[in-house]
Amino acid sequence: MTATTQANPAAASHVRAVRTGRIIVWSAAAIIAFCLMFAPFLFPDVRAQQVAARICVFIVLAASYDLLIGYTGIVSFAHTMFFGFGAYGAAMALKSMGAGFDAIFLGGAAGVALAALLAVAIGVLSLRVKAIFFAMVTLAAASVMMVLASQLSDFTGGEDGIVYSAPKLFSPATKLLTDDNGKVLKILGVSMNGKVAAYYFVFLSCLLLFYALVRIVRSPLGTVLEAIRENELRAEAIGYRVVAYRTAVFVIAAIIAAIAGVIWAVWLKYTGPESTLSFAIMIDILLMVVIGGMGTMVGAVLGVVIMTLAQFYLKDVMAAAAEATSGLPLVPHLVDPDRWLLWLGILFILLVYFFPAGIAGTLMKKGGH
Amino acid sequence: MTASDVFNRFGGVNLLPVILMILALPLIGSVSSWVTLTVAGLAMGMMIFLMASGLSLVFGLMDVLNFGHSAFISFGAFIAASVLAALAAWVSADSVILNALALFAAIAAASLFGLLAGWFFERVIVQPVYRDHLRQILITIGALIVAEQLILAIWGGAPIAVARPSFLEGSVIIGDVAIETYRIFACLLGLAVFVALSLVLNRTRIGLLIRAGVENREMVEALGFRIDRIFVGVFMAGSALAAMGGAMWAGYQGLISGALGGEMMILVFIVVIIGGLGSIEGSLLGALLVGLLGNYVAFLFPKLSLASNMLLMMAVLLWRPWGLRPAVKL
Numbered sequence: 001m002t003a004t005t006q007a008n009p010a011a012a013s014h015v016r017a018v019r020t021g022r023i024i025v026w027s028a029a030a031i032i033a034f035c036l037m038f039a040p041f042l043f044p045d046v047r048a049q050q051v052a053a054r055i056c057v058f059i060v061l062a063a064s065y066d067l068l069i070g071y072t073g074i075v076s077f078a079h080t081m082f083f084g085f086g087a088y089g090a091a092m093a094l095k096s097m098g099a100g101f102d103a104i105f106l107g108g109a110a111g112v113a114l115a116a117l118l119a120v121a122i123g124v125l126s127l128r129v130k131a132i133f134f135a136m137v138t139l140a141a142a143s144v145m146m147v148l149a150s151q152l153s154d155f156t157g158g159e160d161g162i163v164y165s166a167p168k169l170f171s172p173a174t175k176l177l178t179d180d181n182g183k184v185l186k187i188l189g190v191s192m193n194g195k196v197a198a199y200y201f202v203f204l205s206c207l208l209l210f211y212a213l214v215r216i217v218r219s220p221l222g223t224v225l226e227a228i229r230e231n232e233l234r235a236e237a238i239g240y241r242v243v244a245y246r247t248a249v250f251v252i253a254a255i256i257a258a259i260a261g262v263i264w265a266v267w268l269k270y271t272g273p274e275s276t277l278s279f280a281i282m283i284d285i286l287l288m289v290v291i292g293g294m295g296t297m298v299g300a301v302l303g304v305v306i307m308t309l310a311q312f313y314l315k316d317v318m319a320a321a322a323e324a325t326s327g328l329p330l331v332p333h334l335v336d337p338d339r340w341l342l343w344l345g346i347l348f349i350l351l352v353y354f355f356p357a358g359i360a361g362t363l364m365k366k367g368g369h
Numbered sequence: 370m371t372a373s374d375v376f377n378r379f380g381g382v383n384l385l386p387v388i389l390m391i392l393a394l395p396l397i398g399s400v401s402s403w404v405t406l407t408v409a410g411l412a413m414g415m416m417i418f419l420m421a422s423g424l425s426l427v428f429g430l431m432d433v434l435n436f437g438h439s440a441f442i443s444f445g446a447f448i449a450a451s452v453l454a455a456l457a458a459w460v461s462a463d464s465v466i467l468n469a470l471a472l473f474a475a476i477a478a479a480s481l482f483g484l485l486a487g488w489f490f491e492r493v494i495v496q497p498v499y500r501d502h503l504r505q506i507l508i509t510i511g512a513l514i515v516a517e518q519l520i521l522a523i524w525g526g527a528p529i530a531v532a533r534p535s536f537l538e539g540s541v542i543i544g545d546v547a548i549e550t551y552r553i554f555a556c557l558l559g560l561a562v563f564v565a566l567s568l569v570l571n572r573t574r575i576g577l578l579i580r581a582g583v584e585n586r587e588m589v590e591a592l593g594f595r596i597d598r599i600f601v602g603v604f605m606a607g608s609a610l611a612a613m614g615g616a617m618w619a620g621y622q623g624l625i626s627g628a629l630g631g632e633m634m635i636l637v638f639i640v641v642i643i644g645g646l647g648s649i650e651g652s653l654l655g656a657l658l659v660g661l662l663g664n665y666v667a668f669l670f671p672k673l674s675l676a677s678n679m680l681l682m683m684a685v686l687l688w689r690p691w692g693l694r695p696a697v698k699l
Contacts, residue, residue: 075502125687133642135436139635144635144679333522334522349511349515
């Protein structure tokens with residue numbers, strides 16, 4: 001082994017480049033995991049915790065989308081629809097049954113079951129045709145659901161959405177740990193109240209779901225999915241029933257997205273079309289997965305963090321730019337903070353052209369084939 | 370002779386819009402509202418047909434599905450609105466000629482923009498990703514994001530009122546039925562475009578090549594024709610038609626916002642799926658079904674209007690997975 005490496009210095013440098021790339025990706029992932037695990041202690045203010053919880057939930061959402069688009073080559077635009085099913089299920093139950101874990105469980109289970117059922121229907125109906133057809137069908141289905149959610153206001157609260165309270169354990173007034181005087185115990189200056197419990201509920205459930213996804217991808221099922229993505233006809237010829245596998249993975253992704261929706265609903269204590277179902281979120285997920293790197297799982301983590309941070313910091317930069325160019329025609333409108341998606345869109349197009357493997361994919365396979 | 374034989378003898382799937390109209394009459398009850406709704410449905414269908422035909426042909430010819438198609442619809446609508454606003458004096462003038470000139474200028478500007486933008490879009494965005502569906506979807510979605518943001522940057526987020534030429538205002542009254550003039554105009558324009566497209570496709574040499582290319586691209590290429598050049602032309606024409614449809618839609622709605630393209634895109638996709646990819650006749654059939662059903666359901670069960678199109682699509686897919694009149698099978 002050593003002899004061949006020495007004989008071929010180009011191959012050796014390639015191996016080294018790949019190794020460097022892997023180290024960069026994995027250490028970035030490790031830093032993110034560390035930050036998320038200790039987020040309540042590292043970033044104590046409310047806004048940062050909101051961002052951390054959003055990152056957790058969206059990592060699961062983006063990773064389950066990666067299972068579809070990256071591993072199986074299915075382009076679906078209905079992912080937020082399933083996310084919304086879970087969220088609305090939990091929200092309606094919490095609203096009507098009162099704040100309790102039984103409501104979360106029952107409502108969440110109903111939402112997840114409905115998501116799975118609809119995923120089976122859509123999958124059986126349209127996964128036997130080409131990717132592009134499926135993309136159109138899911139887009140139509142998702143937009144109809146969005147309209148239904150905002151029109152059936154008796155059930156869903158319409159455009160205003162549903163406001164409810166989470167179980168008592170998660171309310172800021174709950175004392176998790178008390179000191180000798182019966183007051184809330186502070187660790188590293190952070191009071192151990194229900195907010196911390198809520199965050200760790202989000203973090204741990206998301207960690208569990210992400211672990212499940214990684215296991216699915218590493219399992220024999222994951223290998224079959226990659227085979228289907230690479231060469232559908234050949235996979236069919238070897239004896240794998242492509243439609244069955246595709247439908248199965250679509251259902252799995254839908255279920256995980258719905259569970260992520262339940263978690264998001266419990267954390268946010270609000271569920272509305274804009275926070276769960278909107279096409280903007282679907283675009284966000286798509287950008288996250290593609291920017292991070294399709295078919296890598298760890299890419300989803302990087303993509304979510306980069307997009308979420310960009311959403312906050314790019315706006316600041318653009319506000320400054322708009323200020324500086326305020327005398328020119330049209331230019332200030334183009335660099336207006338509300339137009340951050342414009343620049344992200346351009347970046348996205350360039351990325352799909354030049355680095356279709358995304359950040360994680362490009363770094364881990366540095367040097368090319 | 371079985372029922373399906375009779376059905377096929379009298380036109381097969383082409384009868385569906387007629388059957389739908391006949392079924393709707395007893396449900397609605399009053400003849401005058403039925404006529405109004407039918408004309409509205411036909412007008413809406415014709416406008417959607419304008420938007421959908423290009424998408425369908427582009428897909429049929431080159432296996433390219435352009436998710437950014439709705440950008441042309443939005444741009445067409447906004448450009449037409451701007452032109453009509455700039456020619457406000459002509460629009461409100463008492464002379465039919467000036468009115469018609471203003472309308473013509475608006476539609477021509479939108480279509481011209483569609484042609485040029487279609488050329489740019491095909492060369493810069495679509496060409497590098499031929500035959501790669503995943504990247505096609507991603508890149509055209511990216512282009513859609515950029516285009517929507519550009520519209521927001523140029524025209525702002527607030528809805529814009531569209532001036533309608535005064536000779537198209539008002540209604541034609543026959544008995545106790547009032548029909549909006551604009552709807553008749555939309556029907557006529559759509560019909561004219563359909564006839565023109567059919568003639569070009571069925572009676573000219575270039576149309577023959579396009580149809581042959583839809584059927585079997587490799588064979589046409591092997592015979593020595595540059596199908597990629599034809600494709601650029603089809604793409605440009607399709608984009609121009611989308612922009613024209615957007616312009617017509619802007620006049621129909623009277624008030625347009627940046628969300629217009631996205632809303633229409635859903636209908637266009639449903640139409641293309643129902644009609645079958647790659648065929649003009651399929652697009653027309655699907656568009657008429659969607660327009661009619663949308664209007665009837667909006668009158669009978671207002672809350673179901675968008676869901677009705679979804680149900681229609683599901684039903685058609687169960688019955689004919691390739692659409693009603695596909696030119697290509699996926």
